[in-house]
Amino acid sequence: MKKVMVPDQSTGEKVIRHAAAIGVTMKESVYPLTATVFYPKERKKMPDNLRGYLMFDLDKCISCWQCAFICPANAIRMKEAPNNRYYPTVDYGKCIFCHFCIDSCSGGALMSTKIHDVAYKDMDEMVTLTEEMIEPPEIIREDKKTVEYVIDKKDLHLKRRKEVDTLLVENIPPVEIPMVSQCVDRGSCLACRVCERVCESGAVSSSTENGIIRMKIDTEKCTGCGLCVKECSMQILRLVRK
Amino acid sequence: MMELINTLISTMMSNQVSIPLAEPILELLRDIPLVGEMIALILWRPIFAALICPGLTVGGILLLFFPWIERKLCGRIQWRVGPHEIVWWLGGLIQILADTLRFLFQEVIVHKDAHKHYFLQFPFLSFIAFLLPLLFIPAGNIVAIESPYAIQIMLALICLFPVFILGLGWASNSRFSFIGTVREAFMYFAYEVSFIIAILAMIVLYGTSDMVSIVDKQSIWGIALNPIAALAFFIAAAMATSRLPFEIAEADQEVAAGPHVEYSGIAFGLIYVMCYEKAYVLSGLMTVLFLGGGSAPYIPVITDLLAPLLGDLWGAMWFVLKTIIVMTTLFVLRTIYPRYRLDQGLSIGWGAMLGLSVIALALSLALVAGGVIVI
Numbered sequence: 303m304k305k306v307m308v309p310d311q312s313t314g315e316k317v318i319r320h321a322a323a324i325g326v327t328m329k330e331s332v333y334p335l336t337a338t339v340f341y342p343k344e345r346k347k348m349p350d351n352l353r354g355y356l357m358f359d360l361d362k363c364i365s366c367w368q369c370a371f372i373c374p375a376n377a378i379r380m381k382e383a384p385n386n387r388y389y390p391t392v393d394y395g396k397c398i399f400c401h402f403c404i405d406s407c408s409g410g411a412l413m414s415t416k417i418h419d420v421a422y423k424d425m426d427e428m429v430t431l432t433e434e435m436i437e438p439p440e441i442i443r444e445d446k447k448t449v450e451y452v453i454d455k456k457d458l459h460l461k462r463r464k465e466v467d468t469l470l471v472e473n474i475p476p477v478e479i480p481m482v483s484q485c486v487d488r489g490s491c492l493a494c495r496v497c498e499r500v501c502e503s504g505a506v507s508s509s510t511e512n513g514i515i516r517m518k519i520d521t522e523k524c525t526g527c528g529l530c531v532k533e534c535s536m537q538i539l540r541l542v543r544k
Numbered sequence: 545m546m547e548l549i550n551t552l553i554s555t556m557m558s559n560q561v562s563i564p565l566a567e568p569i570l571e572l573l574r575d576i577p578l579v580g581e582m583i584a585l586i587l588w589r590p591i592f593a594a595l596i597c598p599g600l601t602v603g604g605i606l607l608l609f610f611p612w613i614e615r616k617l618c619g620r621i622q623w624r625v626g627p628h629e630i631v632w633w634l635g636g637l638i639q640i641l642a643d644t645l646r647f648l649f650q651e652v653i654v655h656k657d658a659h660k661h662y663f664l665q666f667p668f669l670s671f672i673a674f675l676l677p678l679l680f681i682p683a684g685n686i687v688a689i690e691s692p693y694a695i696q697i698m699l700a701l702i703c704l705f706p707v708f709i710l711g712l713g714w715a716s717n718s719r720f721s722f723i724g725t726v727r728e729a730f731m732y733f734a735y736e737v738s739f740i741i742a743i744l745a746m747i748v749l750y751g752t753s754d755m756v757s758i759v760d761k762q763s764i765w766g767i768a769l770n771p772i773a774a775l776a777f778f779i780a781a782a783m784a785t786s787r788l789p790f791e792i793a794e795a796d797q798e799v800a801a802g803p804h805v806e807y808s809g810i811a812f813g814l815i816y817v818m819c820y821e822k823a824y825v826l827s828g829l830m831t832v833l834f835l836g837g838g839s840a841p842y843i844p845v846i847t848d849l850l851a852p853l854l855g856d857l858w859g860a861m862w863f864v865l866k867t868i869i870v871m872t873t874l875f876v877l878r879t880i881y882p883r884y885r886l887d888q889g890l891s892i893g894w895g896a897m898l899g900l901s902v903i904a905l906a907l908s909l910a911l912v913a914g915g916v917i918v919i
Contacts, residue, residue: 323880330621331876337623 684859713803724802734893
């Protein structure tokens with residue numbers, strides 16, 4: 303076992319090191335760097351890909367449930383809307399801001415923002431309903447300046463600019479890889495028609511011929527959301543590239 | 545009776561502090577019956593020294609603002625801001641005043657195991673150890689008591705500080721304050737010996753322990769004559785004030801507040817300023833011993849202009865200025881070094897510092913015996 307020891311230094315080295323420490327102190331007392339941001343009065347400029355508060359676009363959602371499935375903290379629950387579709391609600395008491403939901407959203411309906419300072423009065427209020435996620439939350443902005451941390455070759459320093467940072471970011475829609483559902487083992491199909499029932503776009507259809515039920519997936523209609531793959535009881539459906 | 549009062553007033557008038565700048569106002573006030581006598585009393589040199597400079601007033605102002613200076617400066621060095629929110633346009637200047645007010649109105653809790661009388665008395669009594677040594681420190685021409693044994697008496701009074709700290713730790717009667725008290729006691733013995741030897745080196749060098757004549761003899765500052773003694777004294781002062789890096793007794797992170805863990809309210813406030821009191825007394829002593837006391841350097845225009853105007857206050861001002869510089873250096877140490885462990889502190893005290901102070905004493909003896917300095 304290696305023992306951690308005090309570094310063996312000669313007296314000269316020690317004196318040099320003490321002098322260096324005192325020198326740094328003298329330098330900092332005259333020309334200090336400051337790392338403090340006076341938060342309500344000024345805001346730190348956050349990177350555009352900050353994992354912050356979630357926003358939701360109703361038109362883009364295909365109700366594929368992927369966000370709810372992937373959420374590791376079980377924060378997203380799907381709730382039925384009057385139009386019989388299911389939309390996500392987020393419980394910020396559970397959310398760990400991993401943004402897996404945004405990454406998994408096939409339609410790009412869930413979006414990230416730079417908002418990171420939302421306050422709630424109690425735990426119930428933290429369950430954010432779908433309609434609350436469409437508009438950004440109300441924020442009282444007291445900040446007049448934006449502070450940027452600049453790390454150059456020498457050190458870190460703060461750059462203060464007299465501008466108000468917008469907290470909403472322009473979301474680049476994900477590059478879509480067209481996927482389509484495909485049955486890989488037709489012989490094992492039970493014809494339970496779960497896939498037909500869950501399909502939102504009506505791509506799966508069934509027909510009865512001579513008492514034999516035949517399932518068919520329309521590759522033109524299929525959005526590649528993967529719902530049927532998830533639900534298939536025999537697990538014979540796969541998502542493949544179009 | 546009247547004769548006695550007249551003698552007293554004539555004694556006071558013969559030994560007044562002269563401030564030419566304030567003379568017109570004082571002249572007006574002297575004509576008012578009772579106020580005149582009061583002004584004569586306050587401006588009487590010994591009373592002025594005890595009450596105003598370097599005594600109660602200057603000490604009190606320093607206690608009120610020095611923690612702010614320390615926190616602000618250390619914050620600056622450590623990339624922080626320091627006190628900020630209270631009066632933000634003054635940079636949190638009255639932070640300590642606000643804290644004091646809060647302490648004043650806070651309940652002082654005396655827990656049932658504590659020795660009530662000692663528990664409450666020691667924080668207040670520790671003020672004695674702060675105020676009495678100030679009587680012997682000359683600020684320029686102003687000194688309360690001139691004595692050939694000034695340094696010895698001061699040392700004895702300074703050594704009272706740890707006694708009060710040990711006393712209040714003991715009166716708390718709690719295991720946590722006992723731990724802090726024992727740590728304090730260890731450190732006390734570790735620095736005290738080398739501290740006294742370092743002062744002894746300077747007494748040998750000057751050939752007197754009268755503070756006023758020590759200041760007079762410093763045509764070259766003591767720090768230039770015997771830098772080793774200055775270093776030993778400075779480290780001992782850092783240990784005595786028990787701030788970082790020698791904050792062993794009241795290490796906040798490990799043993800909470802050490803001996804003061806049971807205190808609250810204004811009693812805690814008094815203990816909180818104790819190390820600043822001690823730092824003021826020790827920095828004053830260091831200024832007198834090593835930095836030429838209230839002797840002012842000659843700065844072309846400013847000296848010609850201000851020295852005649854301020855009179856006796858000119859020297860006092862330089863004394864306070866030097867003291868503040870020494871105090872600042874003492875407290876900035878906390879940004880340079882992390883805290884030592886108790887065993888490291890003890891080995892520094894009984895090892896390196898004792899060695900340094902003995903070398904300093906030998907250097908002084910050699911300087912005196914070699915005839916470099918004629919006493």
